[in-house]
Amino acid sequence: xxxEKSLIDSALRGWKFNVERADELFGGxxxxxxxxxxxxxxxxxxxxxxxxxxxxxxxxxxxxxGERLHPEFDGMFISNPDKSVQxxxxxxxxxxxxxxxxxxxxxxxSKFSASDWAQRHTAVSEQxxxxxxxxxxxxxxLGRTAHLTYHMGQAxxxxxxx
Amino acid sequence: xxxEKSLIDSALRGWKFNVERADELFGGxxxxxxxxxxxxxxxxxxxxxxxxxxxxxxxxxxxxxGERLHPEFDGMFISNPDKSVQxxxxxxxxxxxxxxxxxxxxxxxSKFSASDWAQRHTAVSEQxxxxxxxxxxxxxxLGRTAHLTYHMGQAxxxxxxx
Numbered sequence: 001x002x003x004e005k006s007l008i009d010s011a012l013r014g015w016k017f018n019v020e021r022a023d024e025l026f027g028g029x030x031x032x033x034x035x036x037x038x039x040x041x042x043x044x045x046x047x048x049x050x051x052x053x054x055x056x057x058x059x060x061x062x063x064x065x066g067e068r069l070h071p072e073f074d075g076m077f078i079s080n081p082d083k084s085v086q087x088x089x090x091x092x093x094x095x096x097x098x099x100x101x102x103x104x105x106x107x108x109x110s111k112f113s114a115s116d117w118a119q120r121h122t123a124v125s126e127q128x129x130x131x132x133x134x135x136x137x138x139x140x141x142l143g144r145t146a147h148l149t150y151h152m153g154q155a156x157x158x159x160x161x162x
Numbered sequence: 163x164x165x166e167k168s169l170i171d172s173a174l175r176g177w178k179f180n181v182e183r184a185d186e187l188f189g190g191x192x193x194x195x196x197x198x199x200x201x202x203x204x205x206x207x208x209x210x211x212x213x214x215x216x217x218x219x220x221x222x223x224x225x226x227x228g229e230r231l232h233p234e235f236d237g238m239f240i241s242n243p244d245k246s247v248q249x250x251x252x253x254x255x256x257x258x259x260x261x262x263x264x265x266x267x268x269x270x271x272s273k274f275s276a277s278d279w280a281q282r283h284t285a286v287s288e289q290x291x292x293x294x295x296x297x298x299x300x301x302x303x304l305g306r307t308a309h310l311t312y313h314m315g316q317a318x319x320x321x322x323x324x
Contacts, residue, residue: 003279
């Protein structure tokens with residue numbers, strides 16, 4: 001394996017590991033458990049799960065992989081804080097959406113060459129990218145992995161004891 | 163910048179960003195605030211900070227950068243859970259240790275070439291590395307960044323409102 005490939009392989013392993021960890025953590029919860037707050041007065045588990053699903057879904061157009069699968073998640077899980085909007089999405093639908101989004105992403109990720117990863121994503125103009133070459137797909141992948149683990153740490157606090 | 167360098171640059175930016183974010187979050191807290199739990203019955207902020215400092219300190223020998231600066235942190239912050247051992251380390255000493263450890267790490271990181279990053283770390287034998295080439299420094303850097311953000315997400319729950 002070339003050095004480039006090996007670096008990308010590490011990042012993809014980290015991504016996949018945490019996506020699967022989220023699936024295990026959230027996917028096993030009952031509707032009642034999903035209503036739990038991660039700490040007193042903080043986000044509910046269902047909100048965190050929806051938030052992570054929406055953020056991943058947004059990667060599809062950002063990386064030029066395809067159209068979004070669930071643009072309707074944004075109003076409930078990104079642009080508004082928890083408990084401010086009625087959720088029209090259930091735990092069951094998130095359980096279906098999570099792998100659906102992540103499989104489509106993974107399919108796209110698998111086709112990227114090393115230089116595709118080092119290329120700008122669709123929210124950066126060519127001009128900006130010349131000045132700021134770190135605004136590439138790889139940086140976004142790492143940033144989104146960090147965002148995922150940030151909220152996983154929170155979700156773990158409310159996870160029911162085995 | 164070559165593709166390899168650009169990938170490593172992204173990972174180092176992510177690391178540094180989160181190390182600095184931790185410095186801002188924990189470094190501004192009073193001794194009383196550091197005693198706060200991130201959620202009812204969970205780790206205190208001072209424990210999380212010490213835990214992150216100890217984990218980073220362990221990277222020094224793991225990456226072959228140098229000797230540990232604070233091996234005494236392990237008993238308080240890694241091998242034992244919070245509130246089970248009397249802490250002999252104050253918030254003030256963590257405030258000094260955090261940048262000290264991270265500057266020494268950064269100095270080491272800055273000297274690594276792309277192929278150094280793709281090389282095995284000191285806890286993997288040559289034989290194991292042949293079978294599992296992803297057990298390299300770069301994978302550990304990404305894993306530790308994820309670990310850092312995992313606990314930062316928790317710490318953010320207890321951060322006093324500005």
